[in-house]
Each structure stands twice: as structure tokens, then as C-alpha cells.
Amino acid sequence: xxxxxxxxxxxxALIEKGLTEANQLQQETFSTxxxxxxxxxxxxxxxxxxxxxxxxxxxxxxxxxxxSPRALIIVEDKAKVLAMEELFEQLGSKTDLRVYxxxxxxxxxxxxxxxxxxxxxxxGTPNRLGDMFTTAGYNIxxxxxxxxxxxxxxxxxxHETKIMRISNSIAKTQRIIFTEQYTDRVAILADKMLLExxxxxxxxxxxxxxxxxxxx
Numbered sequence: 441x442x443x444x445x446x447x448x449x450x451x452x453a454l455i456e457k458g459l460t461e462a463n464q465l466q467q468e469t470f471s472t473x474x475x476x477x478x479x480x481x482x483x484x485x486x487x488x489x490x491x492x493x494x495x496x497x498x499x500x501x502x503x504x505x506x507x508s509p510r511a512l513i514i515v516e517d518k519a520k521v522l523a524m525e526e527l528f529e530q531l532g533s534k535t536d537l538r539v540y541x542x543x544x545x546x547x548x549x550x551x552x553x554x555x556x557x558x559x560x561x562x563x564g565t566p567n568r569l570g571d572m573f574t575t576a577g578y579n580i581x582x583x584x585x586x587x588x589x590x591x592x593x594x595x596x597x598x599h600e601t602k603i604m605r606i607s608n609s610i611a612k613t614q615r616i617i618f619t620e621q622y623t624d625r626v627a628i629l630a631d632k633m634l635l636e637x638x639x640x641x642x643x644x645x646x647x648x649x650x651x652x653x654x655x656x
Contacts, residue, residue: 441495443470449534450498457530459491465642466492474499476584478637479616480630487642489618493587494527500584501537501560509555509562511585514603516594517565518543524563524589537561542568566594570602573609583613591619591626600629607633 441454441462454460462470465487473479473496483489497511515521521541528539542551542564548571555562555572564572573580586607588594594603607615615634619626622641630637 441466443467445474446470446495447499447502450495450531453531453534454495456533463488465489465640466495468642469640470496470499472638472640473614473616476614478614478634479640480626480634480637481616481618481640481642482622483618483620483640483642485620489589490524490527491531493589493616493618494524494531497561497585497587498528498532498535498537502535508580508582509559510582511561511587512569512580512583512606513561513563513585513587513589514566514569514594514606515563515589518545520590521563521565528561528563539563542572544568548572566597566599566602569606570599573606580610580613583610585616586610586613587616587618588629589618591617591629592621592623595623595625595629600625603629604632 441451441459443462443466465483469479469481469492481489493513497513501510513524515524521543525539525541528537532539538559539561540554540559540563542562544565544567546568548568551572588603617626617630617634
């Protein structure tokens with residue numbers, strides 16, 4: 441995939457998966473996300489948002505590092521957690537990154553014990569992440585990326601308070617919001633959570649659809 445200064449191990453994994461050409465979303469957001477800036481990215485279903493999240497997290501973290509998480513990704517439900525884990529397994533196959541997903545139907549005590557052994561990327565639902573951070577008191581001082589995926593359906597379930605509580609507990613990190621629809625709820629959350637964000641809006645049209653890489 442032709443992206444400027446992409447990590448070689450990540451590049452090889454992308455090629456093995458058949459992703460040899462970056463689509464518009466991947467091409468236009470890569471450098472900005474890599475710079476560490478806050479971002480608000482509006483893009484339609486099937487545009488490859490999950491791929492953008494995973495390849496940028498791998499690019500930023502590169503290899504196994506701290507015992508505490510360095511990337512935190514909030515997704516809608518168990519299915520999204522499992523899909524994101526699978527995509528990390530595919531694109532991160534040539535790295536040592538430790539990725540773990542938690543959701544409302546999981547065993548919280550097991551999750552706590554596993555996370556305490558040391559992970560790099562934590563993926564989870566708003567409810568479970570909110571409960572974990574309230575009761576476990578994880579060290580998030582090393583967190584480099586805080587990402588909200590599919591913001592619109594998550595906010596329709598009124599999870600703003602949980603998301604902001606987690607965000608406010610992080611002193612300094614890159615914050616990124618992905619959404620299919622730019623709604624009033626998304627706008628309000630972005631205003632509260634993001635610092636001088638770069639905004640990307642990818643309209644859905646027939647030309648874009650032909651060049652899109654399907655999202656996992």
C-alpha cells in the first residue's frame with residue numbers, strides 16, 4: 441500500500457491481505473493521523489474505517505512496549521469488538537503488538553486479570569470499558585491514541601457520559617472520532633472531546649464506491 445513512511449512490517453501484512461493500493465480515506469487521513477493530531481472523520485459504511493483505525497494504530501505503536509495500554513478503541517458491540525480483533529490479527533501478524541477485546545458479555549474478572557499482564561491495544565464497548573476503568577484503575581498515562589469508532593449509533597444509546605468520563609481521565613493523548621453520520625450528538629461530543637481537530641468528510645458517491653476497500 442502506497443502510504444508515506446509506512447512501517448515495513450505493516451506494509452508487508454497489508455500486501456499479504458491484498459491491500460496494495462490505498463483508497464481515498466486511507467490516503468487522505470494517514471499523514472494527519474500519523475502526526476498525532478486530533479481528528480473527526482466522517483465516512484460512509486464500507487469505506488474502510490476499520491482498516492484505517494487498525495493500520496494507523498499499528499503504525500503508531502510499531503511493536504510491543506509498555507505493560508499498560510497505548511491505544512484504546514471504543515466500538516459499538518461484541519460483534520465489532522471481535523471484528524476489530526480479527527483485523528488486528530491479520531494486519532499486525534508481523535508485529536509483537538498485544539491486542540485484547542472486552543465486551544458486555546465477557547467475564548470481567550478474567551478481563552481484569554488478563555489486562556494486568558500487559559497489553560498494547562484495548563478494544564471495548566462503552567459499558568464494559570466504563571466499568572473496567574471505574575473499578576480497576578488502570579494506568580493510562582502511556583496512552584497514545586483514544587479512538588471512538590461508529591460514534592453515531594453509540595451516541596444514540598446515550599453513552600456520552602461514559603465516553604467523556606474515560607476521555608477526561610486521560611491527561612494527554614491523540615483523540616479520533618469516526619462516524620458515518622455527522623449528527624448533532626456527534627458535533628457536541630467532538631466539541632467537548634477534541635482539541636483543534638482536523639475534519640474529514642468523505643461523501644458517498646459511485647466513483648468512491650468503486651475504489652473502496654471493504655471494511656472488516
